[in-house]
Amino acid sequence: MADVLPVISALPEVPQDWLHSEQGGLALAWLYFRGMQHRQLDDLLDIRPAEQLLPFRAHLHLIHRRSELALSLARFSVLQAPDVPTRALTITQLAGAAAMLHLPAWKELYRFQIAQAPPLYRGIARIQFAFDLQQHLELGEATTELTRALGDLRHDPTTSTYVYRTLVAIALDTNQPGAALNALRKAESVAQGGLLASELFLSRALLTLNLTQYPITLETATAAREHISAPDRLASILAVGSRTLAIMGQRFEAVLMAQEAAALHRVLDSGRHAILNHLALAYLHAGDLPRGQEALSRADSHSQNAGTLSWLARAECARQSGGDPLPPGDGIRAQLATLRWSWVRAYLPALLEQYGVVTFAPPEWTVRVSLAGPVRVWMSGDELPLRSTRPDAGLLALLVTAGGQVSRERALDALDLPGKTPTARRKALSAAVAALRELLGWPGALTVDGGVLRLSDAPRWEEPALPGRGREDFFCEGRFDPWVLEWREERALAAVPD
Numbered sequence: 416m417a418d419v420l421p422v423i424s425a426l427p428e429v430p431q432d433w434l435h436s437e438q439g440g441l442a443l444a445w446l447y448f449r450g451m452q453h454r455q456l457d458d459l460l461d462i463r464p465a466e467q468l469l470p471f472r473a474h475l476h477l478i479h480r481r482s483e484l485a486l487s488l489a490r491f492s493v494l495q496a497p498d499v500p501t502r503a504l505t506i507t508q509l510a511g512a513a514a515m516l517h518l519p520a521w522k523e524l525y526r527f528q529i530a531q532a533p534p535l536y537r538g539i540a541r542i543q544f545a546f547d548l549q550q551h552l553e554l555g556e557a558t559t560e561l562t563r564a565l566g567d568l569r570h571d572p573t574t575s576t577y578v579y580r581t582l583v584a585i586a587l588d589t590n591q592p593g594a595a596l597n598a599l600r601k602a603e604s605v606a607q608g609g610l611l612a613s614e615l616f617l618s619r620a621l622l623t624l625n626l627t628q629y630p631i632t633l634e635t636a637t638a639a640r641e642h643i644s645a646p647d648r649l650a651s652i653l654a655v656g657s658r659t660l661a662i663m664g665q666r667f668e669a670v671l672m673a674q675e676a677a678a679l680h681r682v683l684d685s686g687r688h689a690i691l692n693h694l695a696l697a698y699l700h701a702g703d704l705p706r707g708q709e710a711l712s713r714a715d716s717h718s719q720n721a722g723t724l725s726w727l728a729r730a731e732c733a734r735q736s737g738g739d740p741l742p743p744g745d746g747i748r749a750q751l752a753t754l755r756w757s758w759v760r761a762y763l764p765a766l767l768e769q770y771g772v773v774t775f776a777p778p779e780w781t782v783r784v785s786l787a788g789p790v791r792v793w794m795s796g797d798e799l800p801l802r803s804t805r806p807d808a809g810l811l812a813l814l815v816t817a818g819g820q821v822s823r824e825r826a827l828d829a830l831d832l833p834g835k836t837p838t839a840r841r842k843a844l845s846a847a848v849a850a851l852r853e854l855l856g857w858p859g860a861l862t863v864d865g866g867v868l869r870l871s872d873a874p875r876w877e878e879p880a881l882p883g884r885g886r887e888d889f890f891c892e893g894r895f896d897p898w899v900l901e902w903r904e905e906r907a908l909a910a911v912p913d
Contacts, residue, residue, distance in 0.1 A: 486512035503536035514547035538567030631856040646679040654693040666701040673697035692724040785880040806847035820869040829898035
């Protein structure tokens with residue numbers, strides 16, 4: 416459902432005369448374009464070679480980095496595209512092709528389109544303009560254009576979700592995890608109650624990887640298999656999951672997940688694709704130099720990120736084979752000087768040391784709980800949506816005050832759980848455990864073993880904030896668990912002078 420929702424939401428944009436004429440193929444092409452269904456659009460163009468679809472051919476050439484073909488088709492299509500949607504798309508693709516070829520007028524082409532287009536097409540142009548600015552490392556201007564695009568497309572949750580997703584990537588590239596968290600939360604708020612949630616899997620995986628929340632990254636990648644049917648999108652998330660597994664020391668599993676990503680693109684055993692850079696790095700991280708070299712021999716490096724990954728893999732091949740260090744060209748040297756991928760520090764430490772590369776230090780993964788008032792919890796500075804009156808909030812408060820673990824019997828006695836029978840209360844405790852795991856983000860966040868409930872020590876749990884002297888009644892405000900009432904009474908009595 417999530418994959419087709421963007422297509423359905425674009426239906427009101429299609430001119431009525433496209434739907435009731437021989438231009439039905441044009442209408443379908445527009446829907447696939449707006450829904451970012453590139454494989455379906457490619458299949459449609461194979462069976463409908465009409466000139467009216469040239470703007471969409473140019474778009475696909477841009478997607479696949481065939482810039483000269485895109486430029487040629489866009490130039491011809493400007494003369495063949497009288498309809499507002501196709502003409503707007505053509506000019507935008509013309510600017511995109513010029514940007515990819517580093518032609519001097521590419522910004523002027525974008526600004527011309529932005530100045531004269533209606534809001535919808537202006538917003539689409541701003542998004543592609545921002546993408547090209549990002550590729551040229553003009554991240555400040557890219558962020559400005561994306562912010563303006565949100566105003567042009569305020570009634571389009573699909574595109575707004577994409578914009579916020581891109582803002583997450585830019586914030587990560589500029590080492591601003593707080594801004595990335597903020598953009599992701601906004602994306603989640605406009606993603607139509609979860610119907611577009613699959614659009615955010617990659618952003619969440621990249622963000623949690625950069626925040627060193629590796630178990631959550633892996634959980635996100637694993638869950639993506641159940642929610643994403645588009646092979647290219649799923650492969651990108653699995654590539655992040657593969658890196659995470661390697662960092663966690665699970666090298667064999669990392670190779671398997673990277674192979675799965677390559678198989679989704681049908682290039683595991685033959686063919687060329689950028690995903691093979693990830694597979695090569697997985698092999699190299701596992702110490703399999705021959706297979707790493709073979710995968711790298713078929714890896715494309717057409718984009719800037721893919722080029723950097725490819726260079727890192729080739730440099731690691733040279734290091735592992737004992738050869739001379741691979742000399743970086745000017746472009747790679749500039750990339751290495753500002754390398755902002757904190758995961759590389761944990762993934763290729765020996766290589767970075769060889770070249771003297773300093774990446775941003777990954778932030779420490781922390782969890783902070785406040786019991787001075789309603790129970791609240793923050794992970795890496797981001798407040799999680801905990802309902803302080805629910806049993807899972809009481810369970811979290813009990814665990815953090817008990818050093819991270821309590822027996823099941825203690826939890827059953829201490830918490831104000833629904834149910835009058837022992838069986839009902841045990842079921843309520845199990846439900847609270849499940850809710851707390853979901854809140855924290857991965858199944859291992861809270862384990863139950865041998866009758867003991869234990870919080871994971873993967874993050875660093877800060878000392879919980881407690882109310883000050885004389886304000887004991889504010890401890891876990893709004894909760895009436897037996898252990899909470901006992902805590903308040905004991906602290907209040909301890910504060911009374913003899």
